[in-house]
Amino acid sequence: MNWPFLRLRRTAALLRSARTEFAVPEQLVTRAVASLESAPVPQTRRSYRRVAAAVGATVVVLFALGFVPVPRSGGKGALARAMAAMESAPSVFVHYRWIEPAQGGAVSDILQWRTAEGLRRDEFHEAGQLVTLEVYGRDSFLRYDRRTGSATVGEWRRPAEMTPLSVPRLDRTFRSLQATDEATRRGSTVREFREGSLWGGTRDVIEVENRGAVQGFPGDRRKLRCEFDPATGRLLSEQRYNGDGYSWTLWSWTEEINWDGDIPEETWTFEPPAGTKVLVENNWWSQHPGGPLATGRSGGWELTLYSMDRDRTGSLYLAVGWRHLTGPLPKTDPPGYYHYGGAPCATVTDDAGGVYDYHLHQAHEPPLSRGIGGGIELLKLEPQAEAPPNRDARTVTVTLHTCNYGEGWDYEVTFPNLPLPPARQDDLWTVQEIQY
Amino acid sequence: MDEMERKRALLIEAAPSLAPGLYSFFRRLGVDAPTAEDLAQDTFLLAWQKAARLHGARELRGWLYGIAYRRYLQHREQARTETTVALTEDRVPSVPGPGSDAELRAALVRDALATLPDKYASPLVLVYWQELSYLEAARALSLPIGTLAWRVHQGLKLLKRALAEKGWDDELAFPASSPDRGATSVCED
Numbered sequence: 347m348n349w350p351f352l353r354l355r356r357t358a359a360l361l362r363s364a365r366t367e368f369a370v371p372e373q374l375v376t377r378a379v380a381s382l383e384s385a386p387v388p389q390t391r392r393s394y395r396r397v398a399a400a401v402g403a404t405v406v407v408l409f410a411l412g413f414v415p416v417p418r419s420g421g422k423g424a425l426a427r428a429m430a431a432m433e434s435a436p437s438v439f440v441h442y443r444w445i446e447p448a449q450g451g452a453v454s455d456i457l458q459w460r461t462a463e464g465l466r467r468d469e470f471h472e473a474g475q476l477v478t479l480e481v482y483g484r485d486s487f488l489r490y491d492r493r494t495g496s497a498t499v500g501e502w503r504r505p506a507e508m509t510p511l512s513v514p515r516l517d518r519t520f521r522s523l524q525a526t527d528e529a530t531r532r533g534s535t536v537r538e539f540r541e542g543s544l545w546g547g548t549r550d551v552i553e554v555e556n557r558g559a560v561q562g563f564p565g566d567r568r569k570l571r572c573e574f575d576p577a578t579g580r581l582l583s584e585q586r587y588n589g590d591g592y593s594w595t596l597w598s599w600t601e602e603i604n605w606d607g608d609i610p611e612e613t614w615t616f617e618p619p620a621g622t623k624v625l626v627e628n629n630w631w632s633q634h635p636g637g638p639l640a641t642g643r644s645g646g647w648e649l650t651l652y653s654m655d656r657d658r659t660g661s662l663y664l665a666v667g668w669r670h671l672t673g674p675l676p677k678t679d680p681p682g683y684y685h686y687g688g689a690p691c692a693t694v695t696d697d698a699g700g701v702y703d704y705h706l707h708q709a710h711e712p713p714l715s716r717g718i719g720g721g722i723e724l725l726k727l728e729p730q731a732e733a734p735p736n737r738d739a740r741t742v743t744v745t746l747h748t749c750n751y752g753e754g755w756d757y758e759v760t761f762p763n764l765p766l767p768p769a770r771q772d773d774l775w776t777v778q779e780i781q782y
Numbered sequence: 783m784d785e786m787e788r789k790r791a792l793l794i795e796a797a798p799s800l801a802p803g804l805y806s807f808f809r810r811l812g813v814d815a816p817t818a819e820d821l822a823q824d825t826f827l828l829a830w831q832k833a834a835r836l837h838g839a840r841e842l843r844g845w846l847y848g849i850a851y852r853r854y855l856q857h858r859e860q861a862r863t864e865t866t867v868a869l870t871e872d873r874v875p876s877v878p879g880p881g882s883d884a885e886l887r888a889a890l891v892r893d894a895l896a897t898l899p900d901k902y903a904s905p906l907v908l909v910y911w912q913e914l915s916y917l918e919a920a921r922a923l924s925l926p927i928g929t930l931a932w933r934v935h936q937g938l939k940l941l942k943r944a945l946a947e948k949g950w951d952d953e954l955a956f957p958a959s960s961p962d963r964g965a966t967s968v969c970e971d
Binding site (some may be wrong): 356357358359361362363364365366367368370371374375377379381382383385387398673 | 786787789790793794797798801802804806810811815818819822823827830832833884887888889890891892895906910911934935938939941942945954
């Protein structure tokens with residue numbers, strides 16, 4: 347029979363019979379066993395997987411701890427702590443930076459120095475060039491503007507009792523934060539919280555979000571984010587974002603913040619470039635001879651009338667000081683409206699029926715914070731046309747009161763029967779121009 | 783004793799019974815004696831390095847032959863070793879002596895086997911010369927057992943044809959032999 351199956355069985359048998367036997371080397375098994383016994387435990391794939399998983403998990407944890415902040419408790423009250431910290435700081439330097447879309451994305455800078463003595467210096471740079479500068483030194487001030495090629499300078503005399511007790515406000519940051527109450531009322535979202543990460547440490551954060559375009563940027567949302575040291579309450583960083591509802595774009599940030607650093611004395615002086623037109627303010631009023639004419643207290647404020655002068659037109663010039671006595675400043679209405687820290691307006695009547703109204707003022711920027719307010723200003727009051735000054739008037743009654751804006755800081759002090767000064771022939775509101 | 787140490791002990795225990803077979807396997811694939819010895823030892827070391835994949839003593843033989851076969855392919859690629867069987871001094875004449883009909887017939891079969899594509903020759907070598915079960919051979923070659931069985935069958939047909947081309951007359955020279963072990967080994971495991 348010729349079965350195919352049978353033929354394959356025969357082929358298989360033939361193949362099996364053709365198997366060759368080989369003499370196995372004597373040391374083969376010994377060598378194999380010896381090599382197995384001495385071989386180190388291998389890093390198996392499973393081990394690699396475990397190691398990889400462990401490494402991955404570690405990376406994730408480190409990443410999470412390092413770069414993704416984790417919420418922590420205790421963030422409430424960050425703003426109050428920040429304000430208190432600002433009160434107690436001897437000095438601070440902050441370098442803000444932002445992008446100017448209108449100028450092709452050029453970077454602008456603001457540099458601010460502040461001391462508890464009331465010294466301050468502000469510089470504004472565009473594309474690396476100084477544009478404006480303000481220096482308020484111990485006994486003089488200077489405001490320089492490169493664009494107009496001019497500078498205004500003046501002497502700065504501050505009554506001793508007006509010495510500020512805190513680092514003046516960091517305008518760019520704290521003005522925004524102080525307005526959070528009002529911002530909330532207008533529909534902004536204000537969040538105070540604490541977060542921590544391995545590399546970034548623990549930080550208190552205040553975020554203010556609201557609708558509103560940032561000039562030059564698309565989108566209609568804005569966000570301010572400030573980070574504070576939870577231990578000291580001090581500002582660590584500030585970022586401002588522009589958003590379109592889907593993502594945020596950082597457009598402004600703090601490059602450097604240095605609290606309590608030694609600020610060189612030359613910081614408080616500045617020499618304008620040659621050719622600058624210099625306007626010298628005559629601030630005679632801030633160092634008026636003689637003592638205070640009158641002092642009174644109202645609503646937690648102390649108000650002082652340092653001097654009163656009259657020019658040949660009959661206008662009155664009052665040098666007025668104001669100071670909040672203790673505790674935090676009361677909230678204003680609308681909330682967060684911080685004008686001159688309580689700077690007064692004045693109304694004057696004379697004993698012959700004349701009425702003088704506030705016309706304008708010249709003020710020395712007072713230290714402004716939530717805790718302390720105070721300063722000095724020159725108020726010019728002009729006689730009302732309907733009630734021209736009576737030449738027979740001999741005394742005036744001066745009422746210092748809160749200005750109309752910013753209700754809620756209520757004070758009113760009246761100093762009656764003050765002698766009306768004789769008219770001065772010199773110009774009481776002059777600015778001398780010199781070419782530097 | 784942890785799991786890896788248990789597997790080390792298992793390999794050491796299996797070495798005396800499996801190392802000679804691996805050596806012969808390499809020799810039958812045409813590797814010279816010193817290289818076959820090195821490859822056999824390499825096989826055990828490779829097995830130890832991959833021991834995490836070994837799940838039990840029952841699969842050890844097929845798994846070890848799989849490592850050996852891949853090591854052989856690697857070696858062949860490196861050395862361009864010809865797959866023809868080299869008959870050297872360590873060959874043990876199994877049945878009759880040199881020059882006998884049986885010897886001539888065996889040489890003819892080995893020559894015919896060497897002409898087969900590797901995909902058919904390797905299953906035949908593992909099943910008929912190394913006496914692995916179909917399951918073990920399938921594991922060694924990383925093939926489904928059905929594929930392995932088909933390749934054995936196809937390999938025998940090709941071998942038969944190759945023998946015929948060399949003048950072998952199957953009808954006249956069929957030697958009596960044991961039943962086909964490979965045909966029944968599917969059910970062994």
